[in-house]
Amino acid sequence: MKIVVTVKLVPDPNAEKRIDPQTKRIVRTGVETVLNPYDEYALEAALQLKERAGGESRVTVFSMAPEPLKETLRKALAMGADDAVILSDAGLEGSDVWASAYAIAAALRKLEFDLLIVGGLTDDSSTGAVPGALAEHLGLPCVTNARKVDLAEGALEVERETDVGYQTVRTPMPALLTTALTFGEPRYASLKGIMGAKKKTIAATALADLALDLPVGTGGSKTELRDFAPPPPRGKGQTVEAADGPAGAQAIFDFLQAKKLV
Amino acid sequence: MQHVIVFVEHRQGQTRKITFELATEARRIADALGGKACAVVLGAGAAQLAEQLKIYPLDTIYVAEDGDVDAYLLDPNVDYLQAVAQRIGPSLVLIPNTLSGRDVAGRIMVRLSAGIVADVVDMHVSGGEVVCVSPKLGGALITNCALRPGDYGVVTVRPSAFAAAAAGSGAEIVPLEKPAKSYPAAIERDVEEGIGELALEEAPVVVAGGRGLGGPEPFDTLLKPLARALGGAVGASRAAADAGWVPYNLQIGQTGKTVTPKLYIAVGISGAIQHKVGMRASGTIVAINKDGAAPIAEFSDLLVVGDAFRIVPELTKLIDTAKGHLS
Ligand SMILES: Cc1cc2nc3c(=O)[nH]c(=O)nc-3n(C[C@H](O)[C@H](O)[C@H](O)COP(=O)(O)OP(=O)(O)OC[C@H]3O[C@@H](n4cnc5c(N)ncnc54)[C@H](O)[C@@H]3O)c2cc1C
Ligand SMILES: Nc1ncnc2c1ncn2[C@@H]1O[C@H](COP(=O)(O)O)[C@@H](O)[C@H]1O
Numbered sequence: 337m338k339i340v341v342t343v344k345l346v347p348d349p350n351a352e353k354r355i356d357p358q359t360k361r362i363v364r365t366g367v368e369t370v371l372n373p374y375d376e377y378a379l380e381a382a383l384q385l386k387e388r389a390g391g392e393s394r395v396t397v398f399s400m401a402p403e404p405l406k407e408t409l410r411k412a413l414a415m416g417a418d419d420a421v422i423l424s425d426a427g428l429e430g431s432d433v434w435a436s437a438y439a440i441a442a443a444l445r446k447l448e449f450d451l452l453i454v455g456g457l458t459d460d461s462s463t464g465a466v467p468g469a470l471a472e473h474l475g476l477p478c479v480t481n482a483r484k485v486d487l488a489e490g491a492l493e494v495e496r497e498t499d500v501g502y503q504t505v506r507t508p509m510p511a512l513l514t515t516a517l518t519f520g521e522p523r524y525a526s527l528k529g530i531m532g533a534k535k536k537t538i539a540a541t542a543l544a545d546l547a548l549d550l551p552v553g554t555g556g557s558k559t560e561l562r563d564f565a566p567p568p569p570r571g572k573g574q575t576v577e578a579a580d581g582p583a584g585a586q587a588i589f590d591f592l593q594a595k596k597l598v
Numbered sequence: 599m600q601h602v603i604v605f606v607e608h609r610q611g612q613t614r615k616i617t618f619e620l621a622t623e624a625r626r627i628a629d630a631l632g633g634k635a636c637a638v639v640l641g642a643g644a645a646q647l648a649e650q651l652k653i654y655p656l657d658t659i660y661v662a663e664d665g666d667v668d669a670y671l672l673d674p675n676v677d678y679l680q681a682v683a684q685r686i687g688p689s690l691v692l693i694p695n696t697l698s699g700r701d702v703a704g705r706i707m708v709r710l711s712a713g714i715v716a717d718v719v720d721m722h723v724s725g726g727e728v729v730c731v732s733p734k735l736g737g738a739l740i741t742n743c744a745l746r747p748g749d750y751g752v753v754t755v756r757p758s759a760f761a762a763a764a765a766g767s768g769a770e771i772v773p774l775e776k777p778a779k780s781y782p783a784a785i786e787r788d789v790e791e792g793i794g795e796l797a798l799e800e801a802p803v804v805v806a807g808g809r810g811l812g813g814p815e816p817f818d819t820l821l822k823p824l825a826r827a828l829g830g831a832v833g834a835s836r837a838a839a840d841a842g843w844v845p846y847n848l849q850i851g852q853t854g855k856t857v858t859p860k861l862y863i864a865v866g867i868s869g870a871i872q873h874k875v876g877m878r879a880s881g882t883i884v885a886i887n888k889d890g891a892a893p894i895a896e897f898s899d900l901l902v903v904g905d906a907f908r909i910v911p912e913l914t915k916l917i918d919t920a921k922g923h924l925s
Binding site for chain 2: 349350432456457463467473497504506518557558565580585591592593597
């Protein structure tokens, strides 16, 4: 089975995002670029399915990202992906969700796969619209939030989380899946994996290889960021040490009453 | 973009407040654009729900009670929504920002070659253009994003961001024709687990518990009574959901629900960034935590340092007593 996993490269999610009040830009200095955490779960699912399917199975990771970030993908290779493809092009700068999904879909069309696994969200932009968009562009059945997948003859039996519980869904392949975090914690790269990753290939492609019909980048985008600002500051509130239960309760009660919340 | 279409999410005709919020907002935007406000209601229970929607200020409600909608994963929804959009012409599609709403949004965006703005909390029309306000980077940034001129636009809207106001003059109900199509992803089982009486996103007060509660029982014995006393709902951190103490649909945060209640009480929750992004826009935040140095201290209005097991029952008593005096 051939599996492709999409991976976005994002600023470290645990770093508090700050805006420089002068430049109004996100402060990136000292913030490391990492694999989008949700995509690590997608990769974990791919690796588990590869192990189960056995045979000639392969996992390829795909990312659209600036070329200098390429080496970040080694982590995915160290975890066990077989190879990687990166789409980089100055012409992609400023692409919105529509333009990004359009370009990613075109690049994925050049890869062969039975299963495309996409992360559920990106930590930095969190639109969650890319998976559905890719499914449409590529004409694939789209099953999101999978927490368990069974392989059946040419089909997948998927258990997926919903807003109110869960569903089981059966879909033919090729198909697109997104994973819920409950699929399983991403594995750590072993020392052997890290060493092996150095020899695996990261193939580069650019817009010229894709022959797109429509423009991408800022010019091809259908939305335009006008301005942005940090939210009104939420001052650090008060801290009260509670001597005992009743004292703690009274402190909260008085506070709520002063705010007319009780 | 001239008209506005609301995609209605429901189960067997039961819907959430977001539907009425979107119906109300659709009217406002449609008036500003000089077009019509419509809604699309699909699947079992659609006809009955459409009747209920008539008291909201919509012009047309498109309905299809088609069994395929509930038998196949989202594809029929996307087909019907596309058919309506193409039938009425250039329009803005409003979709709830929920798990399945996001899936519909990504797909209809491609079908309609539309731009998309996600997680919108405010909107206005200026110079014929729709401009959306949306928090990004986990709320660290509030952006103004315009949909560029084009036939269609898609917006996913955060629950509880807009007010709902019934002011209808009786929308016309129009049945839709069933597309002649077959669908690949069949739903074999659909299970509902422990939904609260009050939807988390709609609750005016949320009492959320975390790993500090140590097990499932305190959610019932400590948090539920407090939530009931305050007229609110119980939520949880991911740690509590991961431990199996509560179902995942109570989880608040980046991978769970985004809530904006008037009052948020975090009990035994440390305040990790992925939790914070789901509740930081709440009106007032109160935390109860054993650890005065927990990250939640940085963004709560009041942190009481102490043992939740001792504080919460006393607090519930105080509130109940106060209510008793009033009634
Ligand atoms: C990709 C990704 C997505 C995530 N998405 C989410 C999400 O959507 N929502 C979410 O919540 N998390 C999410 N997380 C997890 C998040 O990083 C934290 O691990 C989680 O929020 C911690 O939950 P907690 O605060 O309940 O537990 P802990 O961090 O363990 O905190 C427990 C707190 O309870 C206090 N405590 C202990 N005993 C008592 C007592 N008796 N009385 C009072 N206080 C007590 C402790 O002092 C501590 O501060 C995500 C993580 C990742 C990697
Ligand atoms: N630039 C990108 N390169 C590769 N995959 C991406 C990119 N952007 C988004 N994705 C994929 O789409 C998923 C959802 O992204 P989003 O819709 O932006 O929240 C991510 O988890 C990734 O798997």
